[in-house]
Amino acid sequence: MLAAFSITPIGAGESVGDQVAxxxxxxxxxxxxxxTAASFTEIEGDWDEVMGVIKAATDAVLAVSDRCSIVIKADIRPGRTNTLNTKVESIERRLGEQPSGP
Structure with missing residues (x-):
């Protein structure tokens, strides 16, 4: 499973860097x-591992903030591994095959 998720502390003020850290x-x-990117983190593993990490990360935010919001997008493709990298590599390969234009 590949999951992209964001945990947003609520009520912590304008700067939430400590909570996100x-x-x-x-x-x-x-x-x-x-x-980890500016707005989302991607993580890969089996369902229980990934969801366990998302829960633990949420618990870490709730330990320093009273409330949070979570957005999760998951790509579940049994039998596939390393999709965190191979999906990006596939697009980069396709972009390299295209003519550069006029």
Whole structure:
């Protein structure tokens, strides 16, 4: 399973960097393949592993914030691994095959 998710602390003020860092720390410590970007984190593993990390990251945010909102998008494709990288590589390969234009 490949999941893209965002945990947003609510009521913590305009800057939520400390709360988000608490969640990212849990994700990094999980040992699962992941990539954190400006608005979402992608993580890959089996269902129970991924959902467990998302719950633990949520719990870390709730330990320093009274409320949070979670958005999760999942791509479940049994038998596939390393989709965190191979999906991007597939697009990059296709872009490299296209003519560069006029």
């Amino acid at each position: 608490a969640a990212v720390r849990v994700i990094r410590d999980s040992g699962l393949p992941h990539r």
